[in-house]
Amino acid sequence: MSTEQPAQLHWFKSTYSSDEGGECIEIAADATAIHVRDSKERGGPQLAFPRSAWSGFLANLGRGRI
DSSP states (O other): BBOOSSSSSOOOOOOTOOOOSSOEEEEOOSSSSEEEEEETOTTOOEEEEEHHHHHHHHHHHHHHHO
């Protein structure tokens, strides 16, 4: 996991998110990592996970393990 902020990323929110505020995250991908940030703090800290770690997270999430 890294906290470095890459220069240019295309960020998006889940289609399940609304524009009414609340607790949302935004995701962006580049060649080596999946980046995550708080949608309300776009200039704030970001997390970057290796693609393999993100894939494992999603696989376990789909199995109800997380």
